[in-house]
Amino acid sequence: MDIKRQQEFPHNPALAEALQTQLAHQIEITQGPDQARLIGAADVAYHKHQNIAYAAVILYDMQSHTVLEEASWIGEPEYPYTSGLFSLREAPLLLRAFAQFKRTPEALLIDGHGIAHPRRFGLASHLGWSLDIPTVGVSKTPFFGDHAPVGDQRGDQAPITDQGQIIGLSLCTQPHTKPVYVSPAHRFDMQSAYTFVLRCCTRYRQPEPLRKAHDLSIRLRATTPL
DNA sequence: GCGACAG
DNA sequence: ATCTTGTCGC
Numbered sequence: 744m745d746i747k748r749q750q751e752f753p754h755n756p757a758l759a760e761a762l763q764t765q766l767a768h769q770i771e772i773t774q775g776p777d778q779a780r781l782i783g784a785a786d787v788a789y790h791k792h793q794n795i796a797y798a799a800v801i802l803y804d805m806q807s808h809t810v811l812e813e814a815s816w817i818g819e820p821e822y823p824y825t826s827g828l829f830s831l832r833e834a835p836l837l838l839r840a841f842a843q844f845k846r847t848p849e850a851l852l853i854d855g856h857g858i859a860h861p862r863r864f865g866l867a868s869h870l871g872w873s874l875d876i877p878t879v880g881v882s883k884t885p886f887f888g889d890h891a892p893v894g895d896q897r898g899d900q901a902p903i904t905d906q907g908q909i910i911g912l913s914l915c916t917q918p919h920t921k922p923v924y925v926s927p928a929h930r931f932d933m934q935s936a937y938t939f940v941l942r943c944c945t946r947y948r949q950p951e952p953l954r955k956a957h958d959l960s961i962r963l964r965a966t967t968p969l
Numbered sequence: 970g971c972g973a974c975a976g
Numbered sequence: 977a978t979c980t981t982g983t984c985g986c
Contacts, residue, residue, distance in 0.1 A: 764984095787977080788977075788978095789977050789978070790978095791977095791979080792977060796977095824977075895986095918986075919985085919986045920986095
């Protein structure tokens with residue numbers, strides 16, 4: 744598949760943040776697909792001691808519940824980990840992995856945040872914008888915004904807000920389980936993101952496609968000789 | 970100044 | 977992210 748938008752980022756944090764603010768204007772918060780069958784998902788694992796990232800992407804078929812494609816990119820991240828500038832670190836690697844897909848996903852699930860970000864441009868938004876595919880961010884931990892406690896029944900939700908604006912939601916995906924933190928990233932709105940993520944969480948807390956992507960990243964690390 | 974801080 | 981085992985509870 745092709746990458747619609749490429750963007751170099753300055754290494755200077757203040758300049759990179761300013762660019763995020765600019766690009767956020769191009770993020771579209773609109774209703775996402777409601778019956779997407781081909782779901783792309785991404786995750787990254789890291790080497791224990793060396794500065795090596797294992798970027799993994801998979802294409803998941805919601806109809807057969809199987810992985811149709813796997814792709815990866817192994818390399819040294821160009822940026823250090825910086826909270827708020829996280830996408831600078833992982834997006835370039837993941838894009839090189841996505842570029843290898845034969846088919847184009849109808850929607851993406853990314854391990855990270857979308858617009859629940861200080862400048863509304865988290866990793867998921869960065870990737871959704873670059874590929875111009877409807878995308879939702881799903882994180883295991885909160886990052887930005889205020890969130891009230893949420894119930895522990897599947898489907899229970901509570902908004903994540905920033906200055907009165909709803910930028911995401913805490914979502915319980917399985918009974919008696921900690922919530923995940925969902926935010927629209929690009930071409931999804933809050934309602935469709937909620938439905939989409941819940942539909943992808945069949946047996947575990949995390950959406951199935953994300954679990955498969957995580958599994959691939961770990962597998963790559965274990966099987967790739969240095 | 971101090972603590973917090975997606976992965 | 978990574979370092980790390982078993983264990984208690986729904």
